[in-house]
Amino acid sequence: MKKQIFFIIVVFVFVVSAISHAGEAEDLFSQGNRAYVEGNYETALSCYRKVMETEGISASLLYNMGNAYYHIKDVGNAVLYYERALYLDPGNADIQANLRMARKDFGLVEREPGKWERFFHLFNLNVWTWMASGALAVFALIILLRGVAPRLRPGRLLKAASAVALFLFVLSATGLVLQYEKIDCGIVTAKGASLLVSPFDASSKSGAIKDGAVVRIAKTYKDYLLVEEANGESGWIARESVKSVVSDGDLG
Amino acid sequence: MRDHTHTAVRALRWKPMGIAAVTLIASICVLFLSSQGAQGKADSGGIAVVLEPKQVALGESAVFAIQISGEQTGQPVVTGVPGLRFFPVGQNSEYRSVNGRVTSFTSYLFQVQAEHPGEFTIPPVKVSINGRVRKTEPITLTVSSGGNFQSRSRTQQAPVASRRGGDSSSANSRQDSRGDSAPVFLRVLPRKALSYVGELVPMEIRAYFRQGLQATLNTLPTLSGTAFAFQDLEKKPKQTEEIIDGIPYTVLTWYTAVAAVKEGEHQVAAELNATLLLPERSRRNRSPFGRSLFDDDFFNGVFAGAREENVTLKNPRLKIRIMPLPKLGKPDNFSGAVGHFTLSASATPKKSMVGDPITIKMSIKGAGNFDRVSSPSLDVSDGWKTYTPTTSFKPEDSAGYRGRKSFEQAIIPLDASIKEIPPVEFSYFDTKSEKYVTLKTNPVKVDIVPGIAYSKAAPQSQGPSGSKPLLDLSPDLQKGPAGMAPIHLGMGTVVADLKPLVKNPWFLGAQGIPIGALFFGLFFTRRQKKHSEDTGIERKKLAMRKVARSLKEMNKAMNEKDVSGFFNACRCASQERLGEIWSISPESITLVEIKERLSGKAEGIRHVFETADAVAYSGQSFNQEELRKCRDLVISELEKMGKGKHPENTFSTRGTI
Numbered sequence: 001m002k003k004q005i006f007f008i009i010v011v012f013v014f015v016v017s018a019i020s021h022a023g024e025a026e027d028l029f030s031q032g033n034r035a036y037v038e039g040n041y042e043t044a045l046s047c048y049r050k051v052m053e054t055e056g057i058s059a060s061l062l063y064n065m066g067n068a069y070y071h072i073k074d075v076g077n078a079v080l081y082y083e084r085a086l087y088l089d090p091g092n093a094d095i096q097a098n099l100r101m102a103r104k105d106f107g108l109v110e111r112e113p114g115k116w117e118r119f120f121h122l123f124n125l126n127v128w129t130w131m132a133s134g135a136l137a138v139f140a141l142i143i144l145l146r147g148v149a150p151r152l153r154p155g156r157l158l159k160a161a162s163a164v165a166l167f168l169f170v171l172s173a174t175g176l177v178l179q180y181e182k183i184d185c186g187i188v189t190a191k192g193a194s195l196l197v198s199p200f201d202a203s204s205k206s207g208a209i210k211d212g213a214v215v216r217i218a219k220t221y222k223d224y225l226l227v228e229e230a231n232g233e234s235g236w237i238a239r240e241s242v243k244s245v246v247s248d249g250d251l252g
Numbered sequence: 253m254r255d256h257t258h259t260a261v262r263a264l265r266w267k268p269m270g271i272a273a274v275t276l277i278a279s280i281c282v283l284f285l286s287s288q289g290a291q292g293k294a295d296s297g298g299i300a301v302v303l304e305p306k307q308v309a310l311g312e313s314a315v316f317a318i319q320i321s322g323e324q325t326g327q328p329v330v331t332g333v334p335g336l337r338f339f340p341v342g343q344n345s346e347y348r349s350v351n352g353r354v355t356s357f358t359s360y361l362f363q364v365q366a367e368h369p370g371e372f373t374i375p376p377v378k379v380s381i382n383g384r385v386r387k388t389e390p391i392t393l394t395v396s397s398g399g400n401f402q403s404r405s406r407t408q409q410a411p412v413a414s415r416r417g418g419d420s421s422s423a424n425s426r427q428d429s430r431g432d433s434a435p436v437f438l439r440v441l442p443r444k445a446l447s448y449v450g451e452l453v454p455m456e457i458r459a460y461f462r463q464g465l466q467a468t469l470n471t472l473p474t475l476s477g478t479a480f481a482f483q484d485l486e487k488k489p490k491q492t493e494e495i496i497d498g499i500p501y502t503v504l505t506w507y508t509a510v511a512a513v514k515e516g517e518h519q520v521a522a523e524l525n526a527t528l529l530l531p532e533r534s535r536r537n538r539s540p541f542g543r544s545l546f547d548d549d550f551f552n553g554v555f556a557g558a559r560e561e562n563v564t565l566k567n568p569r570l571k572i573r574i575m576p577l578p579k580l581g582k583p584d585n586f587s588g589a590v591g592h593f594t595l596s597a598s599a600t601p602k603k604s605m606v607g608d609p610i611t612i613k614m615s616i617k618g619a620g621n622f623d624r625v626s627s628p629s630l631d632v633s634d635g636w637k638t639y640t641p642t643t644s645f646k647p648e649d650s651a652g653y654r655g656r657k658s659f660e661q662a663i664i665p666l667d668a669s670i671k672e673i674p675p676v677e678f679s680y681f682d683t684k685s686e687k688y689v690t691l692k693t694n695p696v697k698v699d700i701v702p703g704i705a706y707s708k709a710a711p712q713s714q715g716p717s718g719s720k721p722l723l724d725l726s727p728d729l730q731k732g733p734a735g736m737a738p739i740h741l742g743m744g745t746v747v748a749d750l751k752p753l754v755k756n757p758w759f760l761g762a763q764g765i766p767i768g769a770l771f772f773g774l775f776f777t778r779r780q781k782k783h784s785e786d787t788g789i790e791r792k793k794l795a796m797r798k799v800a801r802s803l804k805e806m807n808k809a810m811n812e813k814d815v816s817g818f819f820n821a822c823r824c825a826s827q828e829r830l831g832e833i834w835s836i837s838p839e840s841i842t843l844v845e846i847k848e849r850l851s852g853k854a855e856g857i858r859h860v861f862e863t864a865d866a867v868a869y870s871g872q873s874f875n876q877e878e879l880r881k882c883r884d885l886v887i888s889e890l891e892k893m894g895k896g897k898h899p900e901n902t903f904s905t906r907g908t909i
Contacts, residue, residue: 025743025746026743029743030741033739033741036739037739051743055743055746056746056747056748056749057746057747057748057749057750058743058744058745058746058747059740059744059745060740060742060743060744061743061744061746063739063740064739064740067736067739070736084750087750088747088750089744093737094737094738094740095737097736097737098736098737101736103609104607104608104609104664106639107609107637107638107639107662107664108609108662109609109611109660109662125752125753125754126752126753129752129753129754129759130753133759133762133763133766136763136766136767136770137765137766137769139766139770140766140767140769140770140773141766141769142773143769143770143773143774143777144769144770144772144773144776145773146773146776146777147772147773147774147775147776147777147779147780148772148773148776150776150780176754180752180754183752183755206644206645207642207643207644207645208642208643209642210639210642231660233644245750246750246751246752247749247750
């Protein structure tokens with residue numbers, strides 16, 4: 001009996017703590033929004049960052065941060081946070097529109113995605129991953145049943161189910177592969193950054209690169225990254241000048 | 253008086269060298285003659301080595317000659333000796349044909365120099381002659397620490413290159429003081445002697461080394477001049493061969509370019525430091541007997557010693573005249589580009605809407621000072637918003653004189669009435685026509701349609717979660733200044749980080765389960781299909797089932813004391829089993845066939861068949877114990893059959909009893 005009471009108390013404390021924690025994060029988020037509306041973008045960003053540290057991230061939080069950076073003319077970080085928000089919520093029209101607008105306003109060239117690309121950008125990488133995994137599991141289960149229980153004759157329903165599962169697996173695997181490209185993508189956040197011929201301080205410059213430009217990170221060497229622009233130009237750039245869209249850890 | 257003394261000293265020293273030379277030549281001649289004389293019988297060929305002199309002072313050289321003769325000879329293998337340095341001097345081959353048999357006589361000459369005094373044994377030289385490996389006897393060279401090398405070295409003819417220490421002149425000419433061709437010299441060859449301020453002049457720096465000389469470069473060539481900006485040289489020069497006045501030279505060439513910064517006539521100087529291993533000249537030409545038969549460079553190299561010398565090569569006096577760029581006709585957008593260029597430009601997309609960026613790609617190709625080539629100017633009036641172009645340069649040569657500089661610029665149309673992108677212009681000073689040239693592209697026609705204001709679409713979405721707003725903000729406040737979509741008021745679904753699921757090791761590991769299940773399923777399906785296609789396996793299974801059923805009937809009949817039914821079941825079990833083993837119909841198996849096929853084996857089965865017949869026709873009776881024994885006998889026989897021929901067909905019968 002004592003054990004049960006102790007267990008109930010622990011669960012209660014845990015739930016109350018979680019709820020209060022969430023409430024605190026939402027308060028901070030609201031404060032950030034209020035600061036944003038009042039035009040205090042730096043304060044808003046500060047609040048949003050605190051939410052990130054305490055609660056986690058969401059597409060809306062990243063999107064609001066992108067908006068705040070846009071207002072303070074930090075195009076690199078604005079594009080970065082819009083891209084991160086899009087990674088979590090690829091189909092969100094607000095994020096897409098503001099990202100497009102930021103690129104237009106700051107003279108960044110954007111490649112128009114094709115129809116198929118647009119379709120595969122309906123969901124984010126994790127959704128495609130779950131779909132592929134689920135479809136594979138269903139397909140494998142059907143095949144396993146047919147193997148171990150031969151008397152269970154494959155009827156039309158089972159055949160149709162296996163065909164659908166296989167089709168879904170191929171479709172979601174394609175989406176997964178296409179979205180997986182974003183893992184290597186980075187955004188140039190430093191203003192006036194240059195591409196270097198080799199990864200050394202004294203290296204000569206091979207060209208300039210705008211902040212907000214999307215690059216593919218091909219290689220890493222010490223404090224430098226070998227990046228490739230959408231137009232095929234490539235070069236080395238200081239690591240602190242580029243931030244990965246799909247970052248494992250620090251999102252700062 | 254002093255000169256006379258030196259001459260006397262040289263004369264005395266020449267005496268042993270002359271003797272050594274004569275001895276060596278005589279040895280080589282003897283070798284040749286002996287080889288020739290033995291040609292008729294010595295079809296196996298021969299090898300001999302000669303070292304002259306066998307005693308030298310430190311710093312002096314000896315000559316090591318290898319003579320090989322034979323129909324099919326290989327390259328001699330000279331093993332290195334620690335402390336000795338071998339310098340190949342030359343090779344001489346001669347072929348003789350006697351009665352259709354061709355014999356080669358090859359001499360290899362090496363200059364041998366010791367690094368320290370002592371006795372050095374040159375190991376046997378091996379060579380393959382007519383398919384057999386021949387080797388010579390080891391030979392010893394004694395090197396004394398004699399101090400006469402220094403004085404002798406100083407008596408050599410001064411080379412054209414300036415020695416460190418200042419005991420000679422600089423190498424600014426191809427002829428030395430004796431009128432002979434210099435062994436090393438340096439040349440700087442600009443592509444033009446007249447240039448303009450800012451113009452990039454391609455230049456070649458060539459270092460000539462007479463072939464046969466051993467030389468080591470200590471530095472890269474250095475260029476100096478107060479009126480020029482020099483580019484870095486490539487570390488690896490291009491190596492070619494050139495014959496000048498009949499003398500072959502190895503030529504090292506560096507390609508570079510200089511940019512003139514000051515008008516007037518200015519000198520370009522180049523220097524190169526190298527270490528040469530120069531063969532010492534013999535004094536045979538000073539012989540009182542006049543010019544000897546061996547007064548040749550080849551023998552000079554053979555009979556003389558060698559010494560290392562640090563030299564500084566300098567180019568002959570070279571001046572380039574620099575002209576100022578004309579002030580008349582200088583375009584406003586001239587950025588200092590001098591050379592010869594072409595301009596091209598393109599724009600994408602050609603169909604766009606107001607507010608959408610159009611990318612203009614401009615490319616300047618040609619030869620000149622690309623560092624002064626700036627982005628072509630785009631004369632856009634109102635109605636366009638332009639951004640700073642990005643630049644990249646791809647050189648086509650090592651000096652960066654030729655190449656292509658590309659610019660990419662984003663421009664945004666602000667007005668739907670725009671019909672074309674204005675031409676881009678680029679001005680430079682053309683060195684061919686010696687006047688300013690302005691390149692201009694044609695205007696690019698574009699189709700601009702009015703933009704769609706975002707404000708129509710923005711209010712449709714309120715965030716991914718659709719959660720209730722935490723702030724009650726008016727739409728005007730929420731909206732950004734330029735028609736931006738408003739901020740989201742609800743947090744929405746929160747995640748810990750952006751780490752993708754595909755990078756989670758637990759998730760990846762879990763995928764092993766469906767993949768494993770898929771493989772198992774495919775394996776079992778295949779196995780099942782294989783079994784269904786194999787009639788033998790199915791027949792065996794059927795037979796086993798029938799045998800098991802008959803055994804059950806046997807037990808039942810035994811318990812019910814149904815003798816006839818018992819033996820019928822026994823016979824059925826035996827027939828099924830034997831029919832499966834013999835691959836015949838079980839019903840066709842009779843006592844006669846069993847007797848024929850088993851021929852004395854499986855007595856139990858035969859006994860069962862006989863008894864079954866007897867019971868059927870005579871009504872013979874058996875008690876339960878006798879039936880049990882009979883049953884055990886049948887089971888035992890059936891099991892034996894399974895074990896002997898078909899081990900996989902064994903089955904448990906005891907459990908069913």
